[in-house]
Amino acid sequence: MMTDADLPTPEPTESRREISWVWLMPVLAVLVALGMVWQTYANRGPVIVVTFPSASGIEAEQTPLRYRELDVGTVEEVTFSEGLSAIEVHIRLDQKIAPYVDAGSEFWLVEPQVSARGITGLGTVLSGVYIEGSWDGTPGEAADRFEALTEQPLFSPDQAGTRIVLSSRTGGQLSAGAPVLFNGISVGWIGRPVLSENGLTVTRDAFIEAPYDARLSTASRFWDSSGLSFDIGTNGVSFNMESLAALVEGGVTFGTLVTGGQAIEPGHVFDVFSSLRTARADALEGSGTRLSVAALVDASVAGLSAGTVVRYGRANVGEVTAVTGFRDADAPSGDMQLLVDLEIIPERLGFAAGLTTDEQLATLADRIAAGLRLRLASEGIIGQTTILEFIQAEDAGAETLVIDRTPFPLVPTAPARVGDATEGMEGLVDRVSNLPIEELMTSAIGALESVQQLAGSPDALQLPANANGLISDARGLVGSDEIRIALADFQAATTDLRAMTDEIRNSPGLANLLTALESSQQITDGLAAFSEGLPGVLDSVAVITDEIREVPLAELVGSLDQVTQQLQGFLGSESIDDLPEAIRGTLEELQNALTELRTGGAVENLNKALAAAQGSMEAIEIATELVPEVVSRLDSTARTLETAVSGYAPGSRIQVDITNALRNISEAAAAFRSLSRTLERDPSSLITGR
């Protein structure tokens, strides 16, 4: 057993004061922690403040800022601005992206949106909203306070394409984001509609992506291709539908309908037409600038509405854009009037092209001083449509263009020309009967009369009779088929002309004109056939003449001489004395007759006959010359209106008038034809009115 004494003396514990290597660990930990802290602070980007109208889902430390769908920052704090008028969102940017967030940057909130074109921002339903930023790729002037956009901008600054402005009358079916189509391809989209200051037009920004924006020019026309288009025309029923999105959300199609457009600047304003048809009409007629004016009309007028046509003569010069009630505070009666806003195309009123609005107004004021007035009118053959028309009033008062009484300059009005259906019909008939039909008929009748005179002249009639006794085979020639056909044609033509003349005389009006025109055609045809037959006639007559010439007149005369001499010899013989005196007298008479005959009676008669034949030949020749003249006169009378048209300077009012008149006549004719056909088929329509 060991005792305490046996134990070795414990070595004194050496109190080594050396530092343990373990101390490296906390030092290392501190270093690492400091390093982390430093890194965090060094990598921290700047804070920007974006002002939003409402926080709508923005959460501090949660909502990211995204650029091209990549997180480039996080909301650190959401506070109220001073006065609680807005929400200030403090966003910590990534350091790398911070230099690019310059003064031109834009921010907006991305929320889930459901539209006809699809659902956007679906991810935000679950993840919460995020803030999208947009800036270009070059660092610019630094900024740290921004106002958020209320919606996503139409395009980002680095997107290639062209921004344009579309202007239309109404917001219509076109909603923000609707596609812009070109040849059926979606080439862009349109933004939110904005009402113009005067409240009459709606403008939207639109963006056409590159490279399709190269298709844009000043000749481009935009039209609304929303929904369904349904056309019933001569080609049957056409049913047209663009894309489903366009059906629901609307869409705008553009195309270059005429050549010669120039390149456009970004921000060019295009009108949106209601359909391809109107767009094409505009492109072909040339639109020019539009001038807005107004007119006050009696409130009792019915049928005026936006879209009502404004005419000048027969030309469309614009349309009514709005009809509103107007009570003039200064007027003593205080009666309600209708204030009609119109949009006119000054060029179609004969204004010089390229004028500014002020210059156009000045020109309009001058024209008004010279008697230009606006009036209500009704038009249409059977159904009545109220229109507005500019007229050159004869007894215009001293009214002037009133600039500042209404939003648009006020054009003075003339008494309305509003009639009922009968008046419209009568007016049409009047217009038709005012055409120079009489002149046409007179000249036609004159021509026909001369032809008749020629045909019925005694010379011409006597020619065959005279010649008959002398040349029997001339008959065969005269009665030849050619002549008969020619004469029959001529007869038919004459009959037609007569019938036509009668018809025209008996029944004035449009139907007559139609018949007359048709008959004229037949006349022309008949005359043409006659002229074709004429050479044959002339040939035949020449043959007759030749044969007449070849008749052995000398022999005849010789034989007559012989007879005479024999008779003389007989008479002079002794035996004759025995003859009674009576016989002798008779013989003497015969002698006288023969002498007469010899001295020229028969020959003269023959000569006369020949001369008459010659005369009729000439008459026929004259007639031959007359026929083309008749034809040309018919032609010329038929073209009177046309000549009249070409006689005036192009674009003049009268030309427009006449062109319109012609168009109206043909339209009226067509209308009448179809009306008569309808009536033929269904007489009850007269009663039912359908």
Add this chain to the structure above:
Amino acid sequence: MDRAEQRARLITARDAGRVGCRSCGLVAPLGQRRCTRCGAALQSRDTQSLQKVWAWWMAGLITYIPANIYPMLRSTELFRTTESTIVGGVVDLIHYGDYAVAAIVFVASIVIPIGKFGAIAWLALILGRPHAQDTHRLHRVYEVVEFIGRWSMIDVFVVAILSALVQFETFATINPGIAAISFAVSVIFTMLSAQSFDSRLIWDRLKEGTPA
């Protein structure tokens, strides 16, 4: 048993001129360098024990700070990413009504580590100079600290398992945050700190003649 009595009866190996092998328990005479049985280095007292304890303790404390500041979990559910710190997670759990889970997380992640820091610091402070504490109690505290140390890793395990299991791409994804690593490191450091503690020191610095 009276404390003075107890103290009187206690004879340390060192007092007995022996040194115990910390690996296999074989008692060798003081001064022997290596254990004859297992070959481990023999040292009667680790003179640098308290230094090491304090060093690991500080390292653990430093790493425990980011473990609480930075997010422990990054969970992404359908585009929405939530990051939760330890305390935030506990608060969230309480909000959701999961009091039990909240309690477990709270105990495992906050109570135990902080208690451990406190316990180790207390032990190290006491043993830094002569003391008159109940050595048995000190030892028991030490045993508890050393035993419980590994259970602090429960948080890290939860994060590791969740991260490994919940990877459904867009629907739900859980990734460990930087705090998970910090926390794991912190736990390792505190375990090392506890291990550096030479429990034999408990018996050395008893003040002689301390009144019972």
